[in-house]
Amino acid sequence: MRINIMALSVTAALFWGIAIFITASANLVWPGYGSAFLELAASIYPGFNPGTGMGSVITGTLYGLVDGAICGAIFGWLYNLLARKFPGTAT
Numbered sequence: 252m253r254i255n256i257m258a259l260s261v262t263a264a265l266f267w268g269i270a271i272f273i274t275a276s277a278n279l280v281w282p283g284y285g286s287a288f289l290e291l292a293a294s295i296y297p298g299f300n301p302g303t304g305m306g307s308v309i310t311g312t313l314y315g316l317v318d319g320a321i322c323g324a325i326f327g328w329l330y331n332l333l334a335r336k337f338p339g340t341a342t
Contacts, residue, residue: 253334256327263323264316271315275301275308 271292274285278301289301289311296314300307 253331254327256324256331259327260320260323263326264320267319267322268312268316272308272312275311278302279305279308 274288277284278286278289282302286301292311292315293299293301296311296318299311299314301311
């Protein structure tokens, strides 16, 4: 069985982008919320400074969307490659 790489890319992009958006937005309302997660994201994404305003939330969300799409595409491609190389048995 093959995975649709485009569908996986879009799904991963939305999942990761929404996760960053919700956590960063909640951090604006409740300072300290998700700070360890957001500090990790800030160390990876240049220009993303959690807790500084809505502009930073949008920046982090855009980074999350792009990062999720790239990782989803790589994962789907690798899965399809390995699925062809090591076919399973049908039960």
